[in-house]
Amino acid sequence: VSLARPRPKLAAARAALGRVPPAAWLCALVAFANAAAWAFITPPLQVPDEQAHIYYVQQLAETGQVPKPTGLESISGQDTAVRVYSHLDDINVGYLGRPAWTDAEGHIADRAVRGTSPKGGGGSVGVGLYPPLYYATLVLPYAVTKAAGGSLLEAIVVMRVFSGLFAAGTVLFVFLFLRELVPRAPWAWRIGALACALQPLFAFVSGGVTPDSMLAMFCAATFYLLARAFRRGLTPRLGALLGLTLGLATLAKLAGLGLIPGALAAAAILVWRAGPERRREALRGVGAGALAFAAPMLIYVLLSVAVWHRPLLGGSSEAAGAASGGGGGAGASGGGGAAPAPAVPGKPPSSLSGYLSYTWQLVFPKLWFMHDWLPGFLPNEVWFHGWIGRFGWGGIVFDGWVYDWAVRVLEAVVALTAVSLARLRRSLVRRLGELAAYVAILGGLILFYGYVGYHYFLDTGNVFEQARYLFPLMALYGGLVAVAFAGLGRRVGVALGATFVVFAFAHDVAALMLNVGRFYA
Amino acid sequence: VRRLLHFLPLLAPLVALVLLGAKFVATMNHSGERLAGSNSVKLQQPAIQINGRSRLCQPGVAPRDAASVLLFVAPTGPKGPPLSSTLTASGHTIATSRIAGGWTGGTVRLTFRKLPATYGEAFLCVRNEGRAPLAFSGLPTTTPTRTTVDGQPQKGVITVEFFRPGTSDWWSLLPTIAHRAGVLKGSLAGAWGFWLAAALVLVAGLAALGIAAGGLRR
Numbered sequence: 001v002s003l004a005r006p007r008p009k010l011a012a013a014r015a016a017l018g019r020v021p022p023a024a025w026l027c028a029l030v031a032f033a034n035a036a037a038w039a040f041i042t043p044p045l046q047v048p049d050e051q052a053h054i055y056y057v058q059q060l061a062e063t064g065q066v067p068k069p070t071g072l073e074s075i076s077g078q079d080t081a082v083r084v085y086s087h088l089d090d091i092n093v094g095y096l097g098r099p100a101w102t103d104a105e106g107h108i109a110d111r112a113v114r115g116t117s118p119k120g121g122g123g124s125v126g127v128g129l130y131p132p133l134y135y136a137t138l139v140l141p142y143a144v145t146k147a148a149g150g151s152l153l154e155a156i157v158v159m160r161v162f163s164g165l166f167a168a169g170t171v172l173f174v175f176l177f178l179r180e181l182v183p184r185a186p187w188a189w190r191i192g193a194l195a196c197a198l199q200p201l202f203a204f205v206s207g208g209v210t211p212d213s214m215l216a217m218f219c220a221a222t223f224y225l226l227a228r229a230f231r232r233g234l235t236p237r238l239g240a241l242l243g244l245t246l247g248l249a250t251l252a253k254l255a256g257l258g259l260i261p262g263a264l265a266a267a268a269i270l271v272w273r274a275g276p277e278r279r280r281e282a283l284r285g286v287g288a289g290a291l292a293f294a295a296p297m298l299i300y301v302l303l304s305v306a307v308w309h310r311p312l313l314g315g316s317s318e319a320a321g322a323a324s325g326g327g328g329g330a331g332a333s334g335g336g337g338a339a340p341a342p343a344v345p346g347k348p349p350s351s352l353s354g355y356l357s358y359t360w361q362l363v364f365p366k367l368w369f370m371h372d373w374l375p376g377f378l379p380n381e382v383w384f385h386g387w388i389g390r391f392g393w394g395g396i397v398f399d400g401w402v403y404d405w406a407v408r409v410l411e412a413v414v415a416l417t418a419v420s421l422a423r424l425r426r427s428l429v430r431r432l433g434e435l436a437a438y439v440a441i442l443g444g445l446i447l448f449y450g451y452v453g454y455h456y457f458l459d460t461g462n463v464f465e466q467a468r469y470l471f472p473l474m475a476l477y478g479g480l481v482a483v484a485f486a487g488l489g490r491r492v493g494v495a496l497g498a499t500f501v502v503f504a505f506a507h508d509v510a511a512l513m514l515n516v517g518r519f520y521a
Numbered sequence: 522v523r524r525l526l527h528f529l530p531l532l533a534p535l536v537a538l539v540l541l542g543a544k545f546v547a548t549m550n551h552s553g554e555r556l557a558g559s560n561s562v563k564l565q566q567p568a569i570q571i572n573g574r575s576r577l578c579q580p581g582v583a584p585r586d587a588a589s590v591l592l593f594v595a596p597t598g599p600k601g602p603p604l605s606s607t608l609t610a611s612g613h614t615i616a617t618s619r620i621a622g623g624w625t626g627g628t629v630r631l632t633f634r635k636l637p638a639t640y641g642e643a644f645l646c647v648r649n650e651g652r653a654p655l656a657f658s659g660l661p662t663t664t665p666t667r668t669t670v671d672g673q674p675q676k677g678v679i680t681v682e683f684f685r686p687g688t689s690d691w692w693s694l695l696p697t698i699a700h701r702a703g704v705l706k707g708s709l710a711g712a713w714g715f716w717l718a719a720a721l722v723l724v725a726g727l728a729a730l731g732i733a734a735g736g737l738r739r
Contacts (some may be wrong), residue, residue, distance in 0.1 A: 026732050033725040040718035044705050086705055087561045094563035096680060099705055101558055102582055104641030106704040113707070153707030157714075187736025194729045490737065495530030498733035499537045505726040506541040512722060513548070520701040521555060521694060 023190055024175040031171035031197035031206075034508060035164035038200075038207030041512060043099040043519050044086045044156050046392050047208025048468070051088065052127045053135070054079050054156065054209050055120045060132060061139045061146075062118050068310040069128040072121025078113045078152040079120065085109035091519075092393045099519060113151045129313065131300060133251035134211035138162065159209050166213035167206035170471075171197045173220035174478040180227035181479055182424075185486035191497035192482030196474050198504040200511035204391055205468050211253040216471035218249035222259060223438070223475035226266050229285075230434040233278055234270040239285025243292030249472070251300055254313075258448030259472060262441030269433045350458055358457065359450025362465060373454075374463060384410075386467025389511050394466075396518050398510070409503065413484045416496070420487025438476060445472060531734050538730065549691040557636075557683040558584030564593055568659040568677035571670050573602065573652035579668040579679060583608055583615065583643035586697070588686035589632040590618075590645065592679065593658035600624065602651020606631045610640035622651055627658070635686050645681060 045051045055075040059067055062076075075083070083089070085105060090097030100109055141162040145155040175193035182188050196202065206213040225242045232238070246263055249256030267286050274282035304310055357370040363379055366372055375381065388406045389398050421428055428435070453464035470477075485497035560581045571577050596602065601624040608616040616633035631647075649655050657679040665674035699712035706714060 023732055023735065026728065030725045030729050030732070033721040033728075037718040037721040037725070040714040040721075041702060043702075082705070090561035090563060094561070094565075096559050096564055096682060097561040098556070098559045099701075101701040101704055102584055102639045102641070103704065103710075104639055105582060106706075106710055108641070109705055110707050149708075151707045153705060154709050157706055157709050187733075190732050190736050194733055198725070198729060491530045494734065494736045495533045497736065498531065498534035498730060501729050501733040502534045502537040502541060505729055506545075509545065509722060509726070512718075516698060516702070520698045521691075 020172070020176065021179070021189075024172055024179075024193070027175050027190060027193040027197055028168040028172040030194060031203070032164045032168035034197060034203040035167040035206040035213075036161050037512070038203045039157065039160035039164055040207075041515060042160075042204065042207060043091075044082050044153070045088045046086070046091070046099075046519070047205060047210055048393055048466070049126065050209050051075055051079055051083055052125045053211065054082075054152070054159075055125050056127045056130060056132075056135045057138045057142050057159065057209065058118050058152075059120055059122065060135050061142045063122075065122065066132050066135075066308050066310065067120075067124055067128045067130070068122060068308070069124050071123030071128075073123040073125055074121035075125055076118050076120040076152075077116025078118050081109065081112035081116055082152060082156070085112065092395060095395075101520070110151060110153060113153055118152065129254070129311070130211070131251040131254060132303075133248060134214040134253070137214070138209065156209065160207055163209060163213050164206055166217045167197075167203065169217040170202075170206075170213070170220045170474055173217065173224045174475050177220065177224040177227050177475045178478055178482045180224065180231055182482055182486040183231075185482070185490075185493065187490055187494045187497060188482040188486035191485050191493075191501060192478035192480075194501050195481040195504050196478045198501070198508045199387075199474075199477070200389060200508045201387060201391070201467055202471060202474065203508065204511070204515075205471070212468050212471050214252040215249055215256055216474050218245050218252055218256065219259060219472035220475045221245045222249060222263065223441075226263070226437060226441075227434070229266075229270055230273075230431070230437070233274060234267070234282040234285035236281070236284045236288040239267075239287070239289035240292040242285075243289030243294075244296065246289075247293040247296040251296055255445075255448070255469065255472065258445040259441055261444035261447070262437070263444075265440035265444070266437035269437050273433055350455065354458075355450060355454045358454040359447060362446055362450055362453065373457065378463070378465065382463065382465050383467055383470065387470065388507075389514065390467065391511065391515050392518070396515060398514060402510070413481065413500075416484035416488070417480060420483050420485070423487040424483075438479075442473060442476065527737070530737065534730060534734070552688040552690045554687075555685045555689050555694055557587035557685045558582060559683070560678075560681045562678050562680045563660045564658055564680045565660050566658060567595070567656040568661045569668065569670065569675050569679055570597075570654050570656045571649050572654050573649055575671050576646055576648040577657060577668065577670050577675075577679070578644050578646040579681065580642060580644050581681060583610065583636055583640040583645070584683050585636055585639045586685050587683035588635040589630050589684045591628055591630050591682040591684060592647065593627060594629050594647075595627050595656050595658070596625075596653060597656065598653040601629065602649055602653055602655065604629060604631065604647055604655075605650055606633075606645065606647045608633065608636075608640075608643055608645055610643040615640060615643065630684075 052075070056067055058076050058079065059065055085100045085108070087097050087099050091099070100106055138159045141158045142155050145158045150158070171193050174196050175189050178189040178192045202216070222242065222245045225238060225245060229238050229242065242263070246256065246259060249259060267289065271279060271282045271286060301312060304312055354371065358373045360367070360370065361374050361378055365377060385397070385403055388403055390396065449465060449469060456462065456464040481500065485493040485500070488496060569577060590606070601622060603620065603622040605619040606617065607614055616636065618631035618633045620629060620631060659677060659679035661677040663676065665676055666678050668675045668678050696712065699715035702715040703711045703713065
């Protein structure tokens with residue numbers, strides 16, 4: 001009788017959490033520890049656009065208002081004081097710049113921060129169209145720090161460590177995604193999740209005040225739920241969770257919109273695969289997903305229109321998250337990947353063919369008939385080099401040989417993946433639909449970035465793309481690593497996988513040392 | 522023996538760990554000249570020129586452990602004139618230095634006794650003891666700054682770097698780095714943040730290896 005009774009929701013949630021393997025929690029803990037370490041090491045505001053994101057949190061916490069596209073473009077006096085004493089601009093424009101090193105400067109900075117206003121001008125500062133979800137969660141650590149007598153200097157540390165929780169959440173969902181992706185290779189779940197947990201760019205950004213970490217978490221959750229849907233079928237409950245997760249990803253950062261075309265394609269594949277007997281249920285799942293997506297969006301729309309009086313969408317680059325502007329820009333390209341590019345003389349006007357050729361060059365080498373939009377080979381210059389390591393606001397890089405060696409490691413991983421896929425070919429053939437869904441999400445995101453980047457490039461002559469914009473695909477990164485070791489069998493898989501983890505750890509430590517050397521030596 | 526054979530696959534990551542650990546130690550053992558402080562002024566172009574017998578003074582932080590100051594300065598002739606420098610704080614001279622004429626290149630290094638403490642509001646003054654003008658590099662500004670030449674405020678600031686004495690390896694520099702990393706954190710300031718970060722990374726790395734190796738268990 002007790003089994004037949006519906007369980008209370010809290011007990012159901014507790015049971016669901018109880019089914020998460022301990023190794024998943026441990027991997028998440030590794031990610032949190034790593035992000036927290038980066039949070040302590042990185043000087044204030046040295047995470048891309050951090051001063052603008054802090055401005056957003058302060059506006060929300062101090063006034064209940066979000067930044068607007070119009071209005072005074074100035075960060076708060078406190079934020080400005082931190083900017084001055086962290087020597088943000090000096091570091092970003094010159095290799096001799098260092099943050100304040102001495103106690104004397106630290107005390108002056110503390111006094112300057114405490115003696116100025118926490119409220120900014122209320123204008124955009126590059127974040128005037130950003131959705132508020134991430135910032136709203138940071139209001140809590142900000143307010144608690146303030147209530148405890150702390151200033152913005154302490155609040156930055158606390159907010160950064162708090163953001164590390166999103167890194168942990170990302171890795172937890174990556175682990176669960178891998179459990180669905182390669183269910184018969186449990187060792188590979190660990191290796192793939194740890195590859196994400198120890199990824200230095202991810203830890204660096206997650207250990208800062210920026211919505212990228214929360215976006216990564218909701219995107220990883222989306223991949224996990226999709227993988228579940230492909231293994232168990234799309235139910236209304238799963239569809240609702242998927243819709244809600246996509247909605248929250250979009251409210252974390254508008255770049256979450258880039259996942260929607262791929263998610264719709266995935267839904268279509270799921271409905272088609274469901275067969276006549278389960279198609280109705282799958283369709284109900286799609287409907288539930290649409291409603292669950294719409295619910296938080298509706299709240300956001302109402303708040304934007306009725307309370308905050310600001311538009312929902314604006315310029316394409318703002319939609320995707322290129323924070324810059326009056327109080328925001330610090331004279332350097334954003335961290336993690338953007339290669340500085342000169343304005344292109346004689347660039348063609350906006351066109352569909354221009355957009356398509358630009359987007360093509362985000363992933364593939366330029367073809368002979370295409371306009372040369374981007375300097376060098378962008379997938380290498382921006383995505384790969386940025387992923388391996390481009391820190392601060394983009395100016396802190398490894399020596400060239402590190403990237404050369406990283407290419408060899410990537411080649412080895414790709415070769416192992418090929419071996420694994422050959423050995424897992426039967427399973428692969430059965431799951432081509434699922435693979436197509438992931439490729440559709442990847443393609444949709446690239447098309448989205450292409451649209452944003454193309455118009456940004458036409459407007460400014462600068463490259464928009466940065467390696468951190470790949471964080472929504474952390475699950476696929478973990479998947480690539482996991483599949484590489486999944487098909488090798490347990491003993492060889494663990495041996496090579498654990499060796500890979502050792503190299504990932506060394507990469508992380510080397511990246512930390514690089515930053516320590518740049519800022520403190 | 523069977524138990525040992527079971528764990529044989531872990532040999533590969535352990536060998537990798539040892540090799541990478543050795544590389545880490547070798548990197549940390551590397552000795553080199555280390556900064557004691559920088560005024561973070563962008564080295565953009567020649568910013569201030571002074572004539573013979575003139576004196577340039579600029580305020581700034583004189584950091585503890587500094588034993589030399591590097592200036593980006595070029596003679597207008599083939600060889601540089603003699604230079605003398607004084608570092609003052611609260612009206613007291615805390616260091617002096619002099620170099621003979623005949624130097625070439627775009628930088629000069631003025632050495633002095635190691636500073637025992639940090640002076641938050643110190644003045645570095647450099648006097649051109651020769652006749653030919655000298656050009657100091659740094660950042661030109663549109664308004665006069667606190668940098669003066671013979672008492673006259675200048676439209677520009679010069680780049681200044683202080684160095685620790687001799688060379689040091691990274692191990693010996695760690696406490697200093699830990700202190701620097703903890704400065705801009707208000708009441709959370711202190712070296713503990715750096716050591717906590719180091720401990721977190723170490724624990725994360727070792728835990729990761731343990732979790733990965735745990736995949737051997739069925």
